[in-house]
Amino acid sequence: MDASRDTLLHAVAAVSGLAAWIYLHGRTVRGDHALSFYTLCAGTLYVLLQRSPGLQESPLRTTTVFTSIHALCLSVATVIYRLSPWHPLASHPGPFLARISSLWLAYVSSTGRRHRVMDRLHAKHGPFVRIGPNALSINSLSALSLYAHLEKGESYRFPVHDRVASIFLKQDSKEGHRERRRIWGGLFTPSSISAMTPALERRTWQLMQCIEQRQSVGGGLIDLPEAFYHWSCDLGGDVVFGGCNELELMRNGDVNNLVATGKYSTAMMDTFGHSPWLLHVLWRIPATKDMHKLVTMTAEMARKRVGSKEPPTSRDLLSYLIDGGVPMADMERDGMIAILAASENTTITLALACYFLAADPQYLHQLRNMLEQAFPDPLGPLSQSALAALPLIDGVVNEALRLGSHFFLPRVTPKGGVEVDGVHIPGDTIVALASYSIQTSPDHFYPEPMNFRPERWLPEGLGPDTKTDRTALAAFSYGQHACLGKTLAYNQMRYVLARLVLAYDMSLKPGFDVQAFREGIVGRGVPNLEVPLEMTFQWRPGVHFDDLGDRA
Numbered sequence: 001m002d003a004s005r006d007t008l009l010h011a012v013a014a015v016s017g018l019a020a021w022i023y024l025h026g027r028t029v030r031g032d033h034a035l036s037f038y039t040l041c042a043g044t045l046y047v048l049l050q051r052s053p054g055l056q057e058s059p060l061r062t063t064t065v066f067t068s069i070h071a072l073c074l075s076v077a078t079v080i081y082r083l084s085p086w087h088p089l090a091s092h093p094g095p096f097l098a099r100i101s102s103l104w105l106a107y108v109s110s111t112g113r114r115h116r117v118m119d120r121l122h123a124k125h126g127p128f129v130r131i132g133p134n135a136l137s138i139n140s141l142s143a144l145s146l147y148a149h150l151e152k153g154e155s156y157r158f159p160v161h162d163r164v165a166s167i168f169l170k171q172d173s174k175e176g177h178r179e180r181r182r183i184w185g186g187l188f189t190p191s192s193i194s195a196m197t198p199a200l201e202r203r204t205w206q207l208m209q210c211i212e213q214r215q216s217v218g219g220g221l222i223d224l225p226e227a228f229y230h231w232s233c234d235l236g237g238d239v240v241f242g243g244c245n246e247l248e249l250m251r252n253g254d255v256n257n258l259v260a261t262g263k264y265s266t267a268m269m270d271t272f273g274h275s276p277w278l279l280h281v282l283w284r285i286p287a288t289k290d291m292h293k294l295v296t297m298t299a300e301m302a303r304k305r306v307g308s309k310e311p312p313t314s315r316d317l318l319s320y321l322i323d324g325g326v327p328m329a330d331m332e333r334d335g336m337i338a339i340l341a342a343s344e345n346t347t348i349t350l351a352l353a354c355y356f357l358a359a360d361p362q363y364l365h366q367l368r369n370m371l372e373q374a375f376p377d378p379l380g381p382l383s384q385s386a387l388a389a390l391p392l393i394d395g396v397v398n399e400a401l402r403l404g405s406h407f408f409l410p411r412v413t414p415k416g417g418v419e420v421d422g423v424h425i426p427g428d429t430i431v432a433l434a435s436y437s438i439q440t441s442p443d444h445f446y447p448e449p450m451n452f453r454p455e456r457w458l459p460e461g462l463g464p465d466t467k468t469d470r471t472a473l474a475a476f477s478y479g480q481h482a483c484l485g486k487t488l489a490y491n492q493m494r495y496v497l498a499r500l501v502l503a504y505d506m507s508l509k510p511g512f513d514v515q516a517f518r519e520g521i522v523g524r525g526v527p528n529l530e531v532p533l534e535m536t537f538q539w540r541p542g543v544h545f546d547d548l549g550d551r552a
């Protein structure tokens with residue numbers, strides 16, 4: 001190719017790169033579509049060059065140079081703008097790489113330690129930190145007001161834009177979400193929750209049998225989070241699909257890898273949701289095969305439930321969705337969300353509660369004394385109202401949530417922007433509450449904000465200087481997307497904790513590294529435990545496994 005054609009081609013590549021930046025600016029484009037478009041363009045250019053006479057360079061080399069110049073100009077324009085004083089978030093401090101690319105946030109999220117990184121950044125820069133080209137983390141309780149009316153960010157698409165609408169995931173219409181929330185709400189009325197008690201009791205007796213059995217083959221130790229996961233999936237199967245799928249993880253183990261695929265999918269969304277274009281691409285390749293598996297598996301469960309001739313003994317989630325006229329594809333997606341929602345958070349909160357009680361047995365004994373006064377028979381019935389009247393049990397659960405659940409819940413500001421603490425945040429900015437910093441700040445929880453002190457939640461607290469700001473516990477979120485299952489979750493956690501504390505002495509594996517365990521409480525969409533939590537449960541004197549009889 002002669003020099004003038006060369007120069008012309010390079011100029012076209014550079015100008016088209018800048019034009020692409022102008023077009024993409026402020027637009028959301030699907031990464032897989034963009035990749036296909038560019039592949040098609042590069043392919044077309046290659047074919048045209050092949051047919052052009054008099055080329056000195058090979059068509060492949062010329063296509064590569066053209067594409068590289070285009071990509072370089074697009075990237076440079078993007079970076080210059082994001083670092084420039086004209087960017088709407090230019091006045092907010094934050095890490096250099098975070099200002100350039102959302103991949104910084106994706107990387108930090110993948111480590112599970114995003115909450116600690118944010119905490120350090122807030123300590124250095126103050127309450128507003130730029131954590132992405134277009135994203136702010138806010139360490140101020142005033143940001144709670146944002147959750148009342150702001151919509152969810154793109155990271156809530158699972159995993160790509162499609163026409164399926166589901167609770168929890170980003171929906172295109174506010175009304176659609178409100179209506180779906182109303183339909184789901186049927187499952188969480190006081191009478192519906194109380195109708196779920198027999199399933200909760202039966203599954204908890206089975207949990208105790210499971211602990212017994214696994215300890216007997218595990219050298220006296222139980223992998224507690226795993227047992228709780230299996231308990232919560234079995235119970236979730238009852239609550240969501242009326243038990244027709246016979247998951248029975250406590251009995252059979254997790255033969256379909258439901259727990260692992262769920263954890264993996266949640267972590268992928270939490271990591272790459274901040275760079276949705278990348279998730280769109282990943283969705284097309286085997287890296288996300290576990291996410292596909294989860295979608296397929298839970299869709300099959302929903303279809304089996306809908307096709308089942310026998311109605312469930314008490315109304316399950318699908319009963320409400322069917323009566324609400326929810327389309328089949330939406331029911332399948334809602335079923336997936338429900339199984340994840342019903343299992344992941346409850347499991348880890350319970351495991352952490354047991355860990356804290358075993359690590360600090362004075363609280364185990366205090367809680368047991370209180371429980372024994374209310375329930376003299378350790379294996380007798382446990383009424384929910386009597387459990388709810390024991391503030392220490394909620395204190396234990398709240399501390400486990402406060403120290404273990406640090407959610408990152410991004411919302412998008414409306415076109416005109418919003419004000420927080422007198423600071424204007426421009427429209428189309430992703431904002432998120434720094435929940436870990438809020439939940440461990442001495443301004444909200446004092447004294448010993450980093451320590452497990454359940455009595456801080458009791459009326460007398462930890463003395464006259466106690467600060468326990470209940471609104472600063474962000475574990476169930478706030479506003480129009482707040483957790484629908486909060487009451488159910490508390491009921492379940494109180495019940496299981498009471499059963500275990502009344503029946504067993506619990507202790508950590510000998511030599512357990514408490515420090516490493518605390519370090520390993522990370523967040524990948526939901527709390528994850530990096531260090532295995534192996535514990536021993538021993539029947540208390542006078543309480544025997546045989547006493548369970550046929551209750552399980």
Ligand code: HEM
Nearest residue numbers: 168341342345346349409475476477481482483484485489
């Ligand atoms: C310890 C237990 C639990 C915790 C800490 C928890 C936490 C949360 C949080 C933080 C959200 C809001 C997410 C966001 O705004 O992005 C949420 C939403 C939700 N949770 Fe829970 N959850 C728990 C248990 C449950 C249970 C047992 C259910 C019952 C199936 C449930 C059902 C839901 C639903 C349906 C939503 C979506 C609400 C909406 O988008 O309108 N959760 N949960």
